[in-house]
Amino acid sequence: MPQYRVSSVVRGSLEIFAPNWVVALGKGFELFGVLGDIEAIACEVLPNGRVLVRDVTQGAGFVVSPAGGPPEHDDVTEEAVPDDIIIVAAEEPGTERPSGPDGIANAPTPVDACHRALAWACQIAQAESGAVLLLRRDGLLEFVAAAGPVSTGLVGRTLPTGTGFAYFCVQNLAAFNIRDAYGDPRFNMGIDVSTGYRTRALLCVPLIAAGQVFGCLELINRLGDGSFSRVARIDAETVAGHLAARLAPGS
Numbered sequence: 001m002p003q004y005r006v007s008s009v010v011r012g013s014l015e016i017f018a019p020n021w022v023v024a025l026g027k028g029f030e031l032f033g034v035l036g037d038i039e040a041i042a043c044e045v046l047p048n049g050r051v052l053v054r055d056v057t058q059g060a061g062f063v064v065s066p067a068g069g070p071p072e073h074d075d076v077t078e079e080a081v082p083d084d085i086i087i088v089a090a091e092e093p094g095t096e097r098p099s100g101p102d103g104i105a106n107a108p109t110p111v112d113a114c115h116r117a118l119a120w121a122c123q124i125a126q127a128e129s130g131a132v133l134l135l136r137r138d139g140l141l142e143f144v145a146a147a148g149p150v151s152t153g154l155v156g157r158t159l160p161t162g163t164g165f166a167y168f169c170v171q172n173l174a175a176f177n178i179r180d181a182y183g184d185p186r187f188n189m190g191i192d193v194s195t196g197y198r199t200r201a202l203l204c205v206p207l208i209a210a211g212q213v214f215g216c217l218e219l220i221n222r223l224g225d226g227s228f229s230r231v232a233r234i235d236a237e238t239v240a241g242h243l244a245a246r247l248a249p250g251s
Contacts, residue, residue: 001017104116105245117243127223128222130218132215140159141215143158169205174206175205181201187202202219214244
């Protein structure tokens with residue numbers, strides 16, 4: 001019987017024997033303890049045999065892939081998921097990354113939660129740089145956390161209203177995964193001009209919880225000079241979901 005690996009950036013990985021990936025996913029949900037919490041999922045089968053799965057209600061991401069044997073490279077298209085950034089290794093039961101879900105939920109302040117979420121997102125998506133921008137009452141997006149080579153001085157700055165991918169992300173409540181930022185007319189070069197940094201790939205996801213948008217999480221330039229995969233987008237959305245829940249009133 002085939003063996004599959006069911007992975008979650010939050011819960012780690014499981015090796016499961018099953019007749020097909022659908023059964024493996026169901027068993028994975030059961031073993032992860034999330035089966036009763038999932039109402040609807042969206043699945044995408046990639047050319048390399050991996051399946052990207054997203055809980056459309058809560059935003060959690062999973063990956064199902066054939067276990068055992070060498071990685072398949074020949075049939076991986078540019079749109080498929082690179083083999084070197086699938087999912088971080090499973091951790092010992094009861095442990096958590098310092099900047100993981102518990103770290104965000106237990107952060108003493110919302111700003112500290114933003115820093116922890118950004119550190120976690122940069123780690124799992126292998127991003128060179130990143131930022132968390134929150135929507136102020138006056139409608140401006142303000143940098144409240146930043147990471148990367150030129151992050152010094154970004155915190156506290158605001159973006160001109162209605163410009164750049166950050167505003168598109170917040171206004172449209174949609175994630176953007178851009179391979180060539182300078183080739184897209186929506187990109188605002190102002191930050192690059194002022195810092196001397198060169199944005200190539202950009203991943204931007206909104207922070208949404210309790211029917212409210214709080215801002216967005218941006219990841220910039222994947223390490224190794226590549227672009228962000230669809231798995232990276234799902235992982236970033238998972239982190240954004242935890243951060244938004246922490247930012248929601250009453251949290």
